[in-house]
Amino acid sequence: MFAIALKMLFHDRAKYLGLILGVAFSTLLINQQLGIFIGLITRAGAVIVDVPQADIWVMDPGVKNLDTIFPLRDTELGRVRGVPGVAWAVPLYKSNVTIRTGNGELEASLLIGVDDSTLIGLPPEVVMGNIDDLRRPDAVAVSVDGFRKVWRNEPLSLGNIAELNDRRAVVVAIVKDSPKFTSSITFFTRYSQALQYTNNGRNQMSFIVAKSAPGATPQEVSRSVVARTGLQAMSAEDFRYKAIMYVVQNTGIPISIGTVVGLGILVGIAVVGLMFNLFVLENLKQFAVLKAIGTSNMRLIGMVFLQAAVVGFVGFSVGLFGATMFFETAGKSPTFQGFYLPWYVAAGSGAIAAAIIVLAALLAMRRVLFVDPAIVFRG
Amino acid sequence: MNRQIAVECTGVVKDFGTGSVKQRVLQGIDWQVPIGATTFLVGPSGCGKTTLISIIAGLLTATSGTVRILDQEITKMRPGRVVKFRADCLGFIFQQFNLLPSLSAVENAAVSLVVQGSTLASAKRQAAALLDQLGMDKNKHKYPNQLSGGQQQRVAIARALVHNPKIVISDEPTASLDAQAGREVMELLRQVASADDRAVIVVTHDNRIFPFADHIATMSDGRIESFRRNAT
Numbered sequence: 001m002f003a004i005a006l007k008m009l010f011h012d013r014a015k016y017l018g019l020i021l022g023v024a025f026s027t028l029l030i031n032q033q034l035g036i037f038i039g040l041i042t043r044a045g046a047v048i049v050d051v052p053q054a055d056i057w058v059m060d061p062g063v064k065n066l067d068t069i070f071p072l073r074d075t076e077l078g079r080v081r082g083v084p085g086v087a088w089a090v091p092l093y094k095s096n097v098t099i100r101t102g103n104g105e106l107e108a109s110l111l112i113g114v115d116d117s118t119l120i121g122l123p124p125e126v127v128m129g130n131i132d133d134l135r136r137p138d139a140v141a142v143s144v145d146g147f148r149k150v151w152r153n154e155p156l157s158l159g160n161i162a163e164l165n166d167r168r169a170v171v172v173a174i175v176k177d178s179p180k181f182t183s184s185i186t187f188f189t190r191y192s193q194a195l196q197y198t199n200n201g202r203n204q205m206s207f208i209v210a211k212s213a214p215g216a217t218p219q220e221v222s223r224s225v226v227a228r229t230g231l232q233a234m235s236a237e238d239f240r241y242k243a244i245m246y247v248v249q250n251t252g253i254p255i256s257i258g259t260v261v262g263l264g265i266l267v268g269i270a271v272v273g274l275m276f277n278l279f280v281l282e283n284l285k286q287f288a289v290l291k292a293i294g295t296s297n298m299r300l301i302g303m304v305f306l307q308a309a310v311v312g313f314v315g316f317s318v319g320l321f322g323a324t325m326f327f328e329t330a331g332k333s334p335t336f337q338g339f340y341l342p343w344y345v346a347a348g349s350g351a352i353a354a355a356i357i358v359l360a361a362l363l364a365m366r367r368v369l370f371v372d373p374a375i376v377f378r379g
Numbered sequence: 380m381n382r383q384i385a386v387e388c389t390g391v392v393k394d395f396g397t398g399s400v401k402q403r404v405l406q407g408i409d410w411q412v413p414i415g416a417t418t419f420l421v422g423p424s425g426c427g428k429t430t431l432i433s434i435i436a437g438l439l440t441a442t443s444g445t446v447r448i449l450d451q452e453i454t455k456m457r458p459g460r461v462v463k464f465r466a467d468c469l470g471f472i473f474q475q476f477n478l479l480p481s482l483s484a485v486e487n488a489a490v491s492l493v494v495q496g497s498t499l500a501s502a503k504r505q506a507a508a509l510l511d512q513l514g515m516d517k518n519k520h521k522y523p524n525q526l527s528g529g530q531q532q533r534v535a536i537a538r539a540l541v542h543n544p545k546i547v548i549s550d551e552p553t554a555s556l557d558a559q560a561g562r563e564v565m566e567l568l569r570q571v572a573s574a575d576d577r578a579v580i581v582v583t584h585d586n587r588i589f590p591f592a593d594h595i596a597t598m599s600d601g602r603i604e605s606f607r608r609n610a611t
Contacts, residue, residue, distance in 0.1 A: 003499045004482065004490065011481030289477045292438055293538075294466020294494045296459065374438040376473055377429045377550045 001295065005303035008283055009310060015279045016311070019272060023315020023353055024322065026268025030261050030349040031323035031341055037257040039179075039339035044247040045240035046178035046338075047094060047112070050123040054209035055218040058089070058225055058233040065246040067182065069094060072205040072231070079229045080208050085221035089210035090115035093194045099185065100163045101150045109146060109185035111164065113194025121209065122175060122188050129158050129173030134190055140164070141173035145337050146185035162187075164197045179338030181247070265352055272315075273360040276308060280364035284371050292373040300368050305361050312357035316350055384447075385546055385578030386412035386435055391444035393430050393601075404430045406601035407444065414545075417569060417579040417591060419609075422598035428582045431598070432548050435580070436469055437461040449545055466494050470539030472568075474551035476531040478523040478538075484530075485510060485519040488537035495542055502541070509537045513567055529560035536568055547572050549581045553588055565591045 009016055047066050048057065058080050060070040080089045093113030098106050114121030114134075122131055127144055134141060144156065151160055160171045164187060177186050189197070195204055208231075212221040218235035225233035234242070248254050280287070287300055323341055330336045393405040404427045412418050420428050433439040435446055437453050446453050449468060453461060470491065478487045488510055489502035497505075510519050513533045523531055532552060539547050552568065553561030565588045572579045581592070589595065592609040 001493060004479070004486075004493060007481045007486070008479065285477065286479050286481075289473075289479070290490070290494065291462075292436070292465070293471055293491055294462055294464075294469070296462050372438075374429075374433040376471070376477055377433055377438075 001290075001299050001303055002306050004290075005306045006310065008286065008303075009279075009307045012279065012282070015275060015282075018275050019279065019311040020315045020318060022268060022271035022275060023312055023356065024319035026264045026272070026356065027316050027319025027349050027353050028322040028326075029264030029267070030352060031320060031345055032326055033257050033260045033264065034345045034349070035323065035327055035341045036339055037253065038342050038345060040181070040253055041244045041247050043179050043181040043338060045243045046180045048236050048240045048243065049178045050112075051092070051121050051209050051236070052124060053120050053211065054090075055212055055236050056086070056089075056210040056222050056225065056233060057236055057239045058208040058210060058229070058231050059206070061230070061232040063232060065243045066094070069206045071203055072208065073203045074205060076229060076231060077205065077208055080210060080225055080231070080233075083221065083225050083228050085213050085216040085224055087211040087213040088118075089208050090118060090120045091191050091205045092121050092207040092209050093191050093204060094206040095194070095198050096182075097164050097187070097197060099150060099187075101152075103152075107149065107185055108182070109150075109164075109187055110180055110182070111194055111197060112186060112188045113191040114188060116190045116192050119190070123177040125176040127174045127176050128156055129171075131173050131175075133172035134188070136170075136172060137193075138168050138170050139172040139189065139193070140169040141175050141188040142171050143177040143184075143186040143188075144174055145179070146187065147171070147174055149185050165199070167197050169197070184335060184337070265356070268353070268356045269359060272311070272356050273363055276311065276360040277364050277367070279307075280304065280367055284367060285375065287368045288371045288373050288375050291371065292376045297369055301365055304365050304368055308357045308361035308364075312353050316353040319353070320346055320349070383413055384411050385414045385449060386410070386580070387447040388431070388435070389445045389447075391431070391434060391446060392442045393427070393434060393439065394442045404601055405434070405441070408601075408603055410596060410603045410606065412578050412580055413594065414578050415573075415575045416593035417573065417581060418594040418596060419589065419592035420580060420582045420596050420598060421584055421586075421589075422604075423584070426598045427601040428598055429550065432550060432580065432582055436471070436548055437465055466491070467542075468545050470542070470544035470547040472532070472535050472539045472547065472549035472552050474554045476523070476528075476535045476555070478531055478534055480523050483520050483522055484515060484526065484534045487523070487534050488541055491538050491542040491544075506537060506541050509541050509571075510534070512571060513537055527560070528556050529564060532556060532560075532564045533567060536564070536571065540572060545577055547577065547579045549579065551583055551585070552581060553583065553585050558587060561585065561588060 062070055077091055080086060095111050097109055097111045099109045101107055112121060119131055119134060133139055147156055156174055158171055162169045212218045222233040222235055327339060327341050331339060388408045388410040391405055391408040395402050395404055408431060422428055434441050441454055485503050485507050488506035492502035492505060493499055507519055515533050518526060518530055553564060569591050595609050596606045597604045
């Protein structure tokens, strides 16, 4: 009977395609929008991800995210280092600077100052150059996407000279960093050099990044830092979560994307539900014939569910393929770096597609169950 | 088991609606359909022929009375058992053919076996042999919309007989066909369906095909008015 069910489904090609497109469109919209949402909010914690060596972040008690910073006094670094359970602690500087690009245009960029001696704070992946060269005067490392934006149409190379706040900066390394929320251009340099680029003098530490000693958890050590210094301290993971939640709670992004996702689900339910209902309605006499010649209700239900499942599976696959291709293609653009389709979004959209299909099948099933087989005798 | 009687209706009453809109369509039918013969059920439109065969087929339930088919009381069977009984013991031929448009002729003919649990592939082998017998060897793989009315009815006959049912119920089998095609279909039905252990019930008001009947039951106003052996 299942072979017959499939033949019935594939026979009406227009409706079959319509059903597939309904599920596919819904799946594509949900995956594309949620992928963008995850990509966007993940950017809120990108600076933290780029310092994988540190598991504790220390900052002014009023700091809520990575973009609104109040500088710490230089002496705080020593106090943090003195807290039991802190294996090491180094300063991290973060500021926005203006850069003049190769063709004279101005661009906003992010400047990260990393510890002079250990260079902790640099992203681990070096694409070109040697990070030890950062110890040279005026030396900076630039992100891959930043390089492509500043020196458009030029191949990646070292030795390029830029102006950061009107001061000379020589590119000695190119690194792969996490895409940021505000700018795609990020320069990394030594902490002391960063202060020169921004002319801010002493007491300019944005953060202190630290590592918990073996045997202590970042959460425990963070609590000790708070107790002993009065500063705000939390594990890298907690700070990342806090930064992400700040974006979620203080921007229109969740509502805007949530609306589109909701529409995707509604369109899926409406289009697939109505079209599947129509498909069953148009084939109702065929179901009645099958019922009349001895097909049980259970088998008819099985046929309807099989038809729905095939529509769901094919539609979901097409939609997921479309979403994957979108991220694959768009991801090649420098401004779209870091957006991807997380597995849990794909899995979640699969569950939504399944729910849409089950709902559509349940609606249609009623008709099949209650169709009077005696209609086959009516001309 | 009564080996002479295929269907036995006793006092079958059928009402539609309730209260003031209640309409009694069958007024207490007593009727016996013999095995090994083709029995026509004739009468004017609205006299209750289709309702009666729907009850015999287990597609409708009688308001009162009993229907015994092949010595089993179908009116007392549980719904699931009726469905199985229909699949195993009955074959249907409809006025509008009611072929599935998504299936080829051979697949349509195979449906009754598939309903019984055969795989489509093995059912198609049996159905193809029967279609050959019905002169459809060249059209087996065509779809219903590529077949004439007469050819479609041959496919419907094959579907009704492929699982070798003991009772074949045929509702106006020639109503959608011209005279020539109607006669051919009846000749085929008589050739292929007639068997000593099978009863064929044909509902019709096409008097051109009356010569194909062994017995004719005439209905009027929800009653069997006469039941006679056909002399023509």
